[in-house]
Amino acid sequence: MSIQRHGTTRRYSDSVVHQGTVYLVEVAPDTGLDAGGQTAAMLASVDRLLAQAGSDRRHLLMATLYLADMADYDAMNAVWDDWLPAGCAPARACVQARLAKPEYRVEIALTAAVVQS
Template sequence: MQIQRHGTTGRFSDSVVHNGTVYLVEVAANLDGDAAAQTANLLASVERLLAQAGSDKSRLLMVTIYLSDMADYEAMNAVWDAWLPPGCAPARACLQARLAKPEYRVEMVLTAALA
C-alpha cells in the first residue's frame, strides 16, 4: 500500500496518509498567545492539513492532547468544544507533558479517516 507524506522535512512530515487514514501532529505556529490562542491557531492548521489530505474534522478517530500545564485544560477545552462538530467527538486523551519548547502550551496528535 502506498504511503503519502505531505510537508516532509528531514525530521517529520506535516501529515502522513496510509490505508485510508491520515496521521498528524501539530503545535501552534504562533506561540505568542495563551493556551486558548495556541489551541485556536493549532486547530486552524489541523483543519487545513486534514483538507489537504482529503479529510475533515468530522472524521477524527483519535486525538491525544498534550498540555504543558493542566491549568490550561479548561481554556483549551473551550476552544476545542466550539471547534468540534456536534456528534463527531473522537476518542481522546489529554495529559500534561514537558513539550519540546517552553513556549508550547498545547500539542496534539490526531488520526482521522479519509473522506
C-alpha cells in the first residue's frame, strides 16, 4: 500500500496519492489578485497538480472551497463554473473562513480519482 507525496515540505505536501485517489489543497500563488484572479490562478495550479498525480478536473470527487469573505462567492463561482467541465461537478462545500494569510481570498481542498498510472 504505497503513498506518493509530491512537493513535500516539512509541513505539507502539494498532493498525496493513495489507493487511486489524489488529495490536494491549494491557495493562489499571487495574493495581489482579487478573488476571481486568485481563483483562476489557483485552479491553473490545481490542473498542474492533478496532471502530476495522474488525474484531471473531469475526475474530481469532492471540493471544499474556503472564502475569506462570502462577498467573493459570485466572483469565485464565475471562474469555477468556467473551469469545471459540464457534467463533472464534484460534491462541493463552500464556507467562509479565516485563511492562513490575510491576503488569501480563496483556498480549495480537493479529492480526485487517479485515472492513469
